[in-house]
Amino acid sequence: MTKQPSHDDNRLPVTVLGLGPMGRALAEAFLTNRHPTTVWNRSAGKAADLVERGALRTDTAAEAVAASRLTIVCVLDDKALHAVLDPIGPGLSGRTLVNLTSGPPESARATAAWAAAHGADYLDGAILTPVATIGQPSAVVLYSGSKALYEAHHSTLASIGGTAVHLGSSVDRSAAYDMALLDIFWTTMSGIVHGFALAAKEGIPAKELMPFARGISTILPGIMDNLAHNIDAGHHPGTGSTIVSATAGMDHVIHTAQAHGIDVSVLNAARAVTRRAIDEGHGTNGFSHLADMLGKPAPAN
Numbered sequence: 298m299t300k301q302p303s304h305d306d307n308r309l310p311v312t313v314l315g316l317g318p319m320g321r322a323l324a325e326a327f328l329t330n331r332h333p334t335t336v337w338n339r340s341a342g343k344a345a346d347l348v349e350r351g352a353l354r355t356d357t358a359a360e361a362v363a364a365s366r367l368t369i370v371c372v373l374d375d376k377a378l379h380a381v382l383d384p385i386g387p388g389l390s391g392r393t394l395v396n397l398t399s400g401p402p403e404s405a406r407a408t409a410a411w412a413a414a415h416g417a418d419y420l421d422g423a424i425l426t427p428v429a430t431i432g433q434p435s436a437v438v439l440y441s442g443s444k445a446l447y448e449a450h451h452s453t454l455a456s457i458g459g460t461a462v463h464l465g466s467s468v469d470r471s472a473a474y475d476m477a478l479l480d481i482f483w484t485t486m487s488g489i490v491h492g493f494a495l496a497a498k499e500g501i502p503a504k505e506l507m508p509f510a511r512g513i514s515t516i517l518p519g520i521m522d523n524l525a526h527n528i529d530a531g532h533h534p535g536t537g538s539t540i541v542s543a544t545a546g547m548d549h550v551i552h553t554a555q556a557h558g559i560d561v562s563v564l565n566a567a568r569a570v571t572r573r574a575i576d577e578g579h580g581t582n583g584f585s586h587l588a589d590m591l592g593k594p595a596p597a598n
């Protein structure tokens with residue numbers, strides 16, 4: 298162990314396991330709010346400035362867990378989480394583990410069962426916003442698991458900032474929301490970089506495209522609200538635009554991108570989905586129809 302932390306005696310101690318960009322931001326937020334903060338990371342050397350600010354660094358994850366009743370774990374993935382926590386095993390007994398590592402719902406369920414088997418209380422969580430938001434009003438974090446446990450730690454977790462939402466006692470809910478939202482995010486990001494690649498080949502610098510690209514982001518909320526309404530209603534009118542029309546638009550983009558030698562695998566995959574809807578006789582429906590269709594098995598060829 299290194300240096301005694303400076304802290305407020307009324308603030309509960311917190312341990313942070315994992316000092317990647319997000320784990321470091323979490324530790325900084327707890328330090329800012331004067332929680333006695335203990336940190337540990339697999340690779341040495343990432344805690345120096347946190348120790349300067351008053352954090353306690355331990356040599357082992359087990360020592361870090363022993364230092365606080367509440368441990369936050371935020372590492373790359375589920376495999377990394379178990380690489381860190383499995384050796385501690387019984388050392389988690391009587392402690393609370395809050396897992397802010399992104400992962401699928403099945404991992405949340407399995408880790409909750411694993412924690413329970415070791416006598417630890419467990420909350421799963423998902424951070425929806427980037428590192429720069431942590432400790433700020435713009436942070437958004439979802440939690441799931443025991444409501445009583447969440448309420449017991451709510452004031453400490455509030456250091457993470459912004460909006461915290463408890464989604465219910467089913468421990469996999471935050472991961473389920475996270476996966477759906479990351480699905481939206483990464484498919485959108487794939488389209489954005491593809492559009493910039495096409496623009497570049499047409500001699501349009503990214504910054505010149507931006508005013509119009511930003512325009513797309515301003516119309517998307519209204520479009521998403523409308524899609525969500527139709528999906529929940531199970532009603533997919535093609536009054537504003539049909540799947541046939543959307544497919545024609547995709548064809549133009551694929552043609553243009555191919556002419557420039559740009560990889561069109563992302564758009565081809567999107568077009569295969571609209572093509573299936575047309576083949577199944579739903580080409581005059583609106584785009585929301587695809588959300589219904591994607592949940593059903595594709596017909597065998």
Ligand SMILES: NC(=O)c1ccc[n+]([C@@H]2O[C@H](COP(=O)([O-])OP(=O)(O)OC[C@H]3O[C@@H](n4cnc5c(N)ncnc54)[C@H](OP(=O)(O)O)[C@@H]3O)[C@@H](O)[C@H]2O)c1
Nearest residue numbers: 315316317318319320339340372373377380398399427428
């Ligand atoms: N960064 C963001 O803006 C952001 C936003 C929302 C959610 N998240 C989520 O937060 C989590 C952490 O993200 P991050 O940005 O901090 O960086 P990251 O690259 O996802 O994770 C880095 C951390 O994982 C540790 N790690 C990786 N493999 C390990 C292993 N086999 N054993 C032990 N530790 C291992 C690293 O330790 P070493 O330093 O030793 O490599 C480091 O502490 C992820 O699940 C991510 O999806 C991040």
